[in-house]
Amino acid sequence: MKHILIIVLMLNISLAAQTHRFIYEYEFKTDSAAAEKRKASMVLDVNPDDVKFYNYDFVVTDSINKTRGQNNVTWDDTPALTRKRNADVNTNYKMAQAMFITETKDPISWKLLDETKVTGGYSLQKAMAEFGGRNWTAWFTKDIALNEGPYKFRGLPGMVFEVFDDRDNFMFSLVKSYKLARTYDTQSILENFAGQKPVKLSEAQLKKMMLDFYNDPLHEFKEHIKNNTDPNARFMVMGVEVKGPEQLKELSERMQENIRKNNNPLESDKAIRYPVK
Numbered sequence: 001m002k003h004i005l006i007i008v009l010m011l012n013i014s015l016a017a018q019t020h021r022f023i024y025e026y027e028f029k030t031d032s033a034a035a036e037k038r039k040a041s042m043v044l045d046v047n048p049d050d051v052k053f054y055n056y057d058f059v060v061t062d063s064i065n066k067t068r069g070q071n072n073v074t075w076d077d078t079p080a081l082t083r084k085r086n087a088d089v090n091t092n093y094k095m096a097q098a099m100f101i102t103e104t105k106d107p108i109s110w111k112l113l114d115e116t117k118v119t120g121g122y123s124l125q126k127a128m129a130e131f132g133g134r135n136w137t138a139w140f141t142k143d144i145a146l147n148e149g150p151y152k153f154r155g156l157p158g159m160v161f162e163v164f165d166d167r168d169n170f171m172f173s174l175v176k177s178y179k180l181a182r183t184y185d186t187q188s189i190l191e192n193f194a195g196q197k198p199v200k201l202s203e204a205q206l207k208k209m210m211l212d213f214y215n216d217p218l219h220e221f222k223e224h225i226k227n228n229t230d231p232n233a234r235f236m237v238m239g240v241e242v243k244g245p246e247q248l249k250e251l252s253e254r255m256q257e258n259i260r261k262n263n264n265p266l267e268s269d270k271a272i273r274y275p276v277k
Contacts, residue, residue: 020045024041025040030264049085077095122144141161
């Protein structure tokens, strides 16, 4: 009997050390006036010590790099973050000419409702909360004893299956989950993006940097042209070949318009108010 108890104990420890991976379909609008949403597959890795949320395309690229010995990098405007287990402090990754990280404390006060439904054999309960300037509805299950969910939507007494806002701008839907034998190493896709460690900034510093970029979006481009010594070099901006400085004002204005148009973050209270010139 003693040997049996030891074997059972070892099995429990092994299971506890596994990573539970959840895949969510993420539907979102970068432009709140758009009729259709974009879609992406997102990964939520619930590891023994931490939680990581990022685009599944990063996993695909990482796998190809390891198989073929390549160093390709990929990034997009979907959210990426990490946090410790059972914590509300998130490390947020942001690409803005380079990779930056900010730390935010994001507690969510959920209101549990009596409404329930069954999805995929799981009993789900409804909850609502105001977070990030938006009103959210979540469906979670107590059948999975994890108080986690996509993005920052955690803290419920069970696993979040669905969460969406009341303006139909964003929705996360759980599509599948499975166990990994070991914690997935994200060093090459998050913690060391393209061989560089992200620079830590405050939210105020990041906002200022993004406003500075908006005010002169072609600053680095103009410096590159100025320092160019190759007479055969070609310079492209937004698919347009730049042949003279007279084009830069119009191209800058087009870039600024595009930035203003695609300014619909998950947390609307953190949206940057870009000036119209």
